[in-house]
Amino acid sequence: MENTLNYINASIQAFLPIQVVGDKQALAVKYLKEHGFDFGKDEVWRFVDFSSYLTDNLDLPNEKEKHEYDFVCNIPRLDTTRLTLFNGYVADSEKMIVTPQGVIMGSIKEALKQYPQLVSKYFATCSKKENSFLAANTTLFSDGFFIYVPDNVVIEKPIQILDVIKSQIPLFLQTRNLIYVGKNSRITLIHCDDSCNQNRSFSNNVTEIYIDQDAHVEHYKMQNMNNNSGLMNHNYIVMQQGASLLSNSISLNGGNIRNHNEVRMLGEHCDAQVHGLYLMDKEQKMDNYVYVEHAFPNCTSNELFKGILDDSAHATFNGHVLVCEHATKTDASQSNKNILLTDKATVDSKPFLEIYNDDVKCSHGSTIGQLDETALFYIRSRGIGERTAKTLLMYAFCDEVIQKIAITALAERLSDMVKKRLHGELTVCDECALHCSVPDCKFEIDITKL
Amino acid sequence: MSLLSIRNLHASIGDKEILKGVNLEINKGEVHSIMGPNGNGKSTLAAVVAGNSKFTVTQGEIIFKGKNLLEMPIDVRAAEGIFLGFQYPVEIPGVSITNFMRTAVNEQRKYRGLDPLSASEFLKLMEEKKKVVEMTAKLANRSVNEGFSGGEKKKNEIFQMAMLDPVMSFLDETDSGLDIDALRIVANGVNKLRSNDNAIVVITHYQRLLDYIVPDFVHVLYEGRIVKSGTKELALELESKGYEWIREELENNQK
Numbered sequence: 003m004e005n006t007l008n009y010i011n012a013s014i015q016a017f018l019p020i021q022v023v024g025d026k027q028a029l030a031v032k033y034l035k036e037h038g039f040d041f042g043k044d045e046v047w048r049f050v051d052f053s054s055y056l057t058d059n060l061d062l063p064n065e066k067e068k069h070e071y072d073f074v075c076n077i078p079r080l081d082t083t084r085l086t087l088f089n090g091y092v093a094d095s096e097k098m099i100v101t102p103q104g105v106i107m108g109s110i111k112e113a114l115k116q117y118p119q120l121v122s123k124y125f126a127t128c129s130k131k132e133n134s135f136l137a138a139n140t141t142l143f144s145d146g147f148f149i150y151v152p153d154n155v156v157i158e159k160p161i162q163i164l165d166v167i168k169s170q171i172p173l174f175l176q177t178r179n180l181i182y183v184g185k186n187s188r189i190t191l192i193h194c195d196d197s198c199n200q201n202r203s204f205s206n207n208v209t210e211i212y213i214d215q216d217a218h219v220e221h222y223k224m225q226n227m228n229n230n231s232g233l234m235n236h237n238y239i240v241m242q243q244g245a246s247l248l249s250n251s252i253s254l255n256g257g258n259i260r261n262h263n264e265v266r267m268l269g270e271h272c273d274a275q276v277h278g279l280y281l282m283d284k285e286q287k288m289d290n291y292v293y294v295e296h297a298f299p300n301c302t303s304n305e306l307f308k309g310i311l312d313d314s315a316h317a318t319f320n321g322h323v324l325v326c327e328h329a330t331k332t333d334a335s336q337s338n339k340n341i342l343l344t345d346k347a348t349v350d351s352k353p354f355l356e357i358y359n360d361d362v363k364c365s366h367g368s369t370i371g372q373l374d375e376t377a378l379f380y381i382r383s384r385g386i387g388e389r390t391a392k393t394l395l396m397y398a399f400c401d402e403v404i405q406k407i408a409i410t411a412l413a414e415r416l417s418d419m420v421k422k423r424l425h426g427e428l429t430v431c432d433e434c435a436l437h438c439s440v441p442d443c444k445f446e447i448d449i450t451k452l
Numbered sequence: 453m454s455l456l457s458i459r460n461l462h463a464s465i466g467d468k469e470i471l472k473g474v475n476l477e478i479n480k481g482e483v484h485s486i487m488g489p490n491g492n493g494k495s496t497l498a499a500v501v502a503g504n505s506k507f508t509v510t511q512g513e514i515i516f517k518g519k520n521l522l523e524m525p526i527d528v529r530a531a532e533g534i535f536l537g538f539q540y541p542v543e544i545p546g547v548s549i550t551n552f553m554r555t556a557v558n559e560q561r562k563y564r565g566l567d568p569l570s571a572s573e574f575l576k577l578m579e580e581k582k583k584v585v586e587m588t589a590k591l592a593n594r595s596v597n598e599g600f601s602g603g604e605k606k607k608n609e610i611f612q613m614a615m616l617d618p619v620m621s622f623l624d625e626t627d628s629g630l631d632i633d634a635l636r637i638v639a640n641g642v643n644k645l646r647s648n649d650n651a652i653v654v655i656t657h658y659q660r661l662l663d664y665i666v667p668d669f670v671h672v673l674y675e676g677r678i679v680k681s682g683t684k685e686l687a688l689e690l691e692s693k694g695y696e697w698i699r700e701e702l703e704n705n706q707k
Contacts, residue, residue: 059522078490147689175533252610323587339516374542375505375506376542376544377544379503379504379505379506379526379550380504380538380541380542380544381544382503382525382526382527382530383502383503383526383527383528383529383530383536383538384556384612384616385527385530385531385551385556385557385558385559385560385616386527386530386553386556387527387559388525388526388527390555390559391527394544394547394552395544396545397546398545398546398547398595399547401546402545402546403546405546
């Protein structure tokens with residue numbers, strides 16, 4: 003296959019619009035033609051570099067190969083409704099789940115046929131402004147999930163979206179999820195990006211979440227991709243009056259990950275908690291962009307991003323809180339903390355507040371440091387070897403973010419995975435049927451069994 | 453042969469020499485108290501024995517159970533039986549006392565060629581040792597020292613000492629920041645752990661602690677040296693007279 007960029011350029015010339023969203027796709031195409039993938043000096047995209055994937059020869063997934071994929075992912079004591087995307091496609095896509103309460107879940111491509119008005123009402127509405135990766139996805143996405151939750155519905159059981167890549171050939175993937183949560187409703191999403199072998203891939207995935215008045219959404223992202231993968235992950239979230247969001251992205255592994263988060267609070271009394279944890283080593287790249295817009299009074303937002311970087315890993319935290327002129331009594335905080343384990347690991351941290359109102363409470367901060375020598379001495383003075391002592395300290399550093407996960411069973415599972423990751427093992431769930439990764443090295447003391 | 457033998461120990465931090473030739477012999481079954489004004493090297497001595505790399509040993513030696521202690525890494529010293537009760541115990545958010553101690557106990561057991569304790573054996577040991585310092589179950593499940601009061605932190609140090617069962621303990625100002633009740637609990641804990649098979653060095657400013665933990669020997673560490681040693685009566689004398697007379701005595705001797 004030809005290189006990714008050529009494919010995108012050729013495809014947008016000849017793309018077949020999906021009727022109900024065709025006008026939005028046409029705008030996206032227009033934008034792409036005008037802008038391309040050169041971001042120039044735009045601060046928002048300053049550290050984003052997927053050029054090696056864009057110029058690479060990647061194949062598109064074959065829709066005909068879609069099949070029911072038995073990806074076993076058991077989180078002990080946590081029952082979820084599982085929705086699986088396998089190589090960009092929903093298996094059995096004709097089947098939409100419709101519950102007696104009116105909840106709709108299933109393939110977005112199918113939803114565009116069965117519920118065209120519902121999908122088109124929210125499709126491509128959540129981002130503040132267009133960007134080229136988003137435009138490419140809007141025009142050329144393969145499939146994804148549409149979840150519609152009517153007003154006054156509380157879904158207790160978490161919904162788990164598994165976005166799994168397993169291919170013998172390098173793939174270029176674009177999935178698209180659209181989630182609408184009605185007034186006073188409540189859902190929990192566990193969203194996993196996994197690659198199941200070491201083959202190269204580039205994913206440009208978009209998730210839009212529209213949270214209507216007084217609704218509550220918990221959105222947990224779990225990223226566990228291989229070292230050859232690129233992941234451009236967009237989350238566009240719109241919140242209406244009284245809505246609340248708890249978002250937590252745990253990036254355990256990946257070649258090059260950009261989490262592009264936009265949260266816009268378009269009503270009073272919204273609360274957005276946006277957190278993240280990243281553990282990177284080797285040549286891995288991690289880029290967290292968080293844009294939070296306070297457009298109305300009396301909203302709160304809180305960001306905590308923490309990361310540990312080993313070897314030559316590079317991380318970016320690019321946080322932008324915009325407090326608009328009328329957003330009085332805004333309470334916003336941004337915090338980014340990093341530990342560098344080597345001289346070669348690097349971090350670019352840029353917490354940034356843009357405030358146009360005097361009556362607000364805003365704070366931001368950023369730290370970059372090493373493991374605390376005094377704490378290391380304390381732990382080792384109890385007879386714990388240097389390596390285990392360091393692992394304990396790193397784990398302790400991560401714990402603050404893990405504690406912000408409201409589902410205990412998920413927090414425990416993630417805490418196990420973080421420990422394993424810190425032990426130098428490429429993380430896989432024990433119960434996962436794939437057992438695709440081989441631990442890099444064995445440790446003598448397994449603190450996960452404590 | 454002494455359990456711990458410190459000979460002509462010199463140690464510096466950066467260019468500043470803090471220990472300027474410390475000599476001290478400690479035998480099993482003994483409790484020693486080291487007193488002295490602030491900034492004269494008491495804590496440094498304990499830290500150097502435990503292996504804190506902030507300090508550089510420039511001269512002298514420390515022989516522990518016939519082995520060269522200064523050649524051992526921090527954790528090996530602990531596994532050999534050295535314990536330091538910290539003046540300022542470090543907070544480790546995210547690591548529970550239970551997990552911390554289980555890791556420590558089992559790593560030390562491994563060093564000694566013993567099998568790790570099973571979960572039930574370990575919990576039994578915890579239950580037993582918690583009683584030494586009247587520690588509540590709630591505290592044991594909290595993160596190490598995080599948000600602990602001064603008293604809880606010091607209790608936790610003695611609890612760890614009980615769990616690890618060291619041969620040679622240095623307790624660095626274990627009485628600082630304690631109210632009377634906590635002082636009594638902590639001191640009683642230390643007394644329960646005292647035996648003919650181990651030795652304890654209590655570093656303190658106050659005679660008060662020594663009413664509870666009665667030492668066999670009292671030493672004054674002054675300007676980086678042990679300048680005076682005696683029995684528990686020396687502590688009483690220091691309490692009533694202060695350290696000034698020590699300085700005068702030293703100056704007179706030099707003349």
